[in-house]
Amino acid sequence: MSPDVLVAPIKQLLDRLAADVSVEAAHARSRRGLFAMALPGGSVGVHGFPMLASVLFDWDATHIFWVDERAVPASSPESNFGLADSLWLRKSGASLSSLHPMHADSPDMNVAATAYGDELVRILGKTPRLDLVLLGVGPDGHVASLFPGHRALSEGHLLALPMLVA
Numbered sequence: 001m002s003p004d005v006l007v008a009p010i011k012q013l014l015d016r017l018a019a020d021v022s023v024e025a026a027h028a029r030s031r032r033g034l035f036a037m038a039l040p041g042g043s044v045g046v047h048g049f050p051m052l053a054s055v056l057f058d059w060d061a062t063h064i065f066w067v068d069e070r071a072v073p074a075s076s077p078e079s080n081f082g083l084a085d086s087l088w089l090r091k092s093g094a095s096l097s098s099l100h101p102m103h104a105d106s107p108d109m110n111v112a113a114t115a116y117g118d119e120l121v122r123i124l125g126k127t128p129r130l131d132l133v134l135l136g137v138g139p140d141g142h143v144a145s146l147f148p149g150h151r152a153l154s155e156g157h158l159l160a161l162p163m164l165v166a
Contacts, residue, residue: 014051021055021132028131029061036124037132038065041080044136049087059093063123065100067133071162073105102160109162117159128159 006016021037028035035058039045064084072078074085081101089099100119106112120128140147152161 010047014047017048017134018051018055021052024132025055025057025062029058034061034063035132036063036065036128036130038067038130038134039080039084040067040134040136041070041083042136042138044134045080045083045087048134049084053088053091057092057094059095059098062094062098063100064089064094064098065120065130066102067135069102069104071104071109074101079104113158113160113162120159 006013008016025035025037039049066080066084069080070076070078074082076082081099081104100116100123102116103112106115124130155161
């Protein structure tokens with residue numbers, strides 16, 4: 001399957017995002033009874049989360065994860081979870097059991113990353129599968145806090161990693 005690339009004005013991209021999320025959520029729920037999605041932060045979140053508020057979710061069958069998180073409390077303006085919560089989730093009626101933020105204010109980020117990997121397995125099974133992952137590319141080429149040439153790109157076993165120094 002080749003990727004579908006859409007280059008369009010932001011409003012058209014956001015309308016497409018809402019439509020695609022609706023279709024993928026319905027497909028996943030009919031196929032396996034749940035829908036699992038991972039969210040980024042940054043400009044994708046700033047623009048996309050308000051649009052996702054227009055999508056009807058079955059919160060009993062939806063699980064939201066994050067592809068990256070900054071090592072700050074959820075109340076920080078730098079928190080990717082905080083961004084999603086303020087622009088979308090708080091207003092959506094999402095149940096707390098549907099939301100799976102990484103505990104990024106933990107004093108030990110290795111422990112937090114291990115716990116997040118365990119959470120993925122607990123919710124999604126031994127080989128966790130996300131149905132939809134929203135990603136953006138930062139101005140320096142990073143995607144989901146993974147930077148070009150970074151050693152984390154060669155990790156083959158862990159499901160979640162703390163931010164590593166290159």
